[in-house]
Amino acid sequence: MKKFRSLFPMTAVGALAVMMFASCADDGDAVPGPDPVPPVEDAVELAAVGAQQTIAIPVDEPWEATSSADWLQLSQMGGKGGESVQIVAARNLTGVARTGYIRFGSAMRSRAHARAAADSSQIVVHQPAGEADEAPGVVLTAARYENGGIYVDIYNGRESTSTMQQLASESAAFPFTDPNASTPSKEPIIYIKKGQTYTANPYVVLNADGVAEGKFSIAGEASVNTLRVKQNIVFHDLDDLANEGSANIHFTDGSTIYYGGGIIERTTLGNVSTTPCYEFRSYNTATGEEKTYADIPEDGAGAMWDGMPLIVGPSGIYSLSGGKWHTAALRSATPLAASVEGNSLYVVTADNIETYALAYDGNGNMTATAEGTTVHGQYFAEPTVTSDGNGTTWLLDDLFHRAHALSGGTLRTTDCTPTDSLSNEFSFIGVVGNQIYAMDGGAVTRYAAGIGSPEPLRMLGAFEWYGAVECVDGRLYNFGGLTQYRGTYTASQALRRFSPADYVPVSVVILPD
Numbered sequence: 001m002k003k004f005r006s007l008f009p010m011t012a013v014g015a016l017a018v019m020m021f022a023s024c025a026d027d028g029d030a031v032p033g034p035d036p037v038p039p040v041e042d043a044v045e046l047a048a049v050g051a052q053q054t055i056a057i058p059v060d061e062p063w064e065a066t067s068s069a070d071w072l073q074l075s076q077m078g079g080k081g082g083e084s085v086q087i088v089a090a091r092n093l094t095g096v097a098r099t100g101y102i103r104f105g106s107a108m109r110s111r112a113h114a115r116a117a118a119d120s121s122q123i124v125v126h127q128p129a130g131e132a133d134e135a136p137g138v139v140l141t142a143a144r145y146e147n148g149g150i151y152v153d154i155y156n157g158r159e160s161t162s163t164m165q166q167l168a169s170e171s172a173a174f175p176f177t178d179p180n181a182s183t184p185s186k187e188p189i190i191y192i193k194k195g196q197t198y199t200a201n202p203y204v205v206l207n208a209d210g211v212a213e214g215k216f217s218i219a220g221e222a223s224v225n226t227l228r229v230k231q232n233i234v235f236h237d238l239d240d241l242a243n244e245g246s247a248n249i250h251f252t253d254g255s256t257i258y259y260g261g262g263i264i265e266r267t268t269l270g271n272v273s274t275t276p277c278y279e280f281r282s283y284n285t286a287t288g289e290e291k292t293y294a295d296i297p298e299d300g301a302g303a304m305w306d307g308m309p310l311i312v313g314p315s316g317i318y319s320l321s322g323g324k325w326h327t328a329a330l331r332s333a334t335p336l337a338a339s340v341e342g343n344s345l346y347v348v349t350a351d352n353i354e355t356y357a358l359a360y361d362g363n364g365n366m367t368a369t370a371e372g373t374t375v376h377g378q379y380f381a382e383p384t385v386t387s388d389g390n391g392t393t394w395l396l397d398d399l400f401h402r403a404h405a406l407s408g409g410t411l412r413t414t415d416c417t418p419t420d421s422l423s424n425e426f427s428f429i430g431v432v433g434n435q436i437y438a439m440d441g442g443a444v445t446r447y448a449a450g451i452g453s454p455e456p457l458r459m460l461g462a463f464e465w466y467g468a469v470e471c472v473d474g475r476l477y478n479f480g481g482l483t484q485y486r487g488t489y490t491a492s493q494a495l496r497r498f499s500p501a502d503y504v505p506v507s508v509v510i511l512p513d
Contacts, residue, residue: 043124045125047089048127048128049130050089050510050512051088052089059104062079062081063080063081063105066105067102071092071510072100073088074087077506087102088512089125090510092128093157098127137158138157138224140152140227141197141510150204152199154223156193157194158194162194165192166218168216168217168220170217171213174212174227175203206229210231214227224513226510229507235498239495241494243281243480243491245278245480246262246467246491247259247468247479249311251304251387257477260280262480263275263276264277269487279295279296280293280296285472285477293309298315310338310345312335313335314334316330317345319366326365331347331370333350336350336395337406339392339407344356348406353374387431393405396428396430402415403428414436414452417454419440430470432476437476437498437500444457444459457505458505459503465496468480474499475497475498476499477496477497478496479493
């Protein structure tokens with residue numbers, strides 16, 4: 001799948017007055033349960049040949065929508081509240097009338113815990129049967145998003161009875177071969193006989209506006225209707241940083257990210273050779289300005305106290321003042337993470353949490369006085385460190401699927417259950433406020449802190465995400481890390497950004513022509 005690209009908001013055209021019905025309590029699933037369907041006479045009527053009408057969203061806060069049927073969708077399946085959108089029904093070839101409904105619910109509540117929120121609304125849609133003597137040609141009859149992909153049902157109603165009627169895509173937006181493959185592959189040959197329906201799973205190539213739109217064909221005859229996929233911008237590839245190393249140390253102060261340390265290069269062919277990095281830089285997320293500071297005395301973990309960067313290394317604690325690093329205290333043991341709360345510094349090691357009192361001496365230099373050590377009782381595999389934008393430092397452990405919040409000198413752990421217990425494709429993205437984000441089997445999943453139930457986001461594809469992560473103003477910035485080429489690992493300078501607040505569920509509709 002292509003990476004996410006821009007999507008401009010849809011312009012409201014007007015509003016259609018429709019009857020709203022209070023729903024039963026939410027069953028917590030992404031797809032609505034079998035609630036009683038209101039009488040047909042109270043429903044919105046859409047033509048059998050496929051139609052769309054403008055409706056007003058009955059929710060005045062961030063919302064998400066789900067459909068009871070693959071033939072019925074909205075032009076956008078989520079938003080900020082109060083929008084006008086299109087409700088769209090595909091062509092009805094079933095020979096019977098049908099009824100479906102769109103359910104609206106608050107996006108502020110996790111779908112995994114929606115049982116406690118029975119406040120959603122629904123719009124019921126009725127569609128009459130089509131004419132039996134119609135010869136519709138090639139028709140897209142249903143479409144859906146499922147597990148990170150798009151599926152579309154393609155019906156062959158062509159007059160030809162040949163068995164060699166080959167399926168093809170009429171748009172570069174929906175190829176049947178991987179557009180990102182390093183080695184080109186042949187398009188699969190698929191034949192659809194007259195009267196048959198085939199479910200295709202094409203790749204989706206979003207344009208600069210976050211839209212993919214096009215037709216499919218059978219034996220060269222294009223479909224009478226069009227598939228459109230829309231997705232909001234949540235991911236950006238930003239300009240490269242000027243870092244030298246892999247940014248093992250990183251922390252934030254307001255809109256500024258401080259980073260440095262790590263390694264410059266490591267060669268693993270034959271003998272392992274590593275070149276350490278001692279540079280220290282900052283990047284202002286608001287202005288894009290980068291600054292360079294004095295080299296750090298040793299690698300480790302970092303934090304900010306009283307507007308002053310400090311580094312906790314395996315041999316000491318250091319503060320940056322007057323363009324120089326000053327030794328505030330000596331210590332031993334490799335630090336995994338550091339966090340400052342008030343005048344207290346907490347340092348996490350493999351076994352303990354060390355506490356230091358921070359102050360100034362008579363010369364105005366920072367001092368760090370050891371106050372005690374406690375055993376945290378956790379076992380880490382290869383944890384990464386990040387912050388959540390609210391001042392809390394987190395240790396994220398991909399192997400054990402655990403997210404540890406360092407607060408008040410203790411670790412508060414959230415066990416993040418994967419959606420597929422048999423899959424080993426799990427890696428944390430970062431933490432925004434009280435929400436933990438992870439890549440789970442190629443899809444993005446979020447968890448509420450303290451609650452381990454997965455909530456998969458309805459998003460297309462996955463984005464490149466490796467190295468260090470920090471949260472600033474509700475956005476996750478990804479930088480540093482290592483890239484590999486022929487056995488040599490080098491520091492990455494790529495800068496990426498994920499904006500969870502901009503997430504809207506992917507929209508899949510079949511547009512009537």
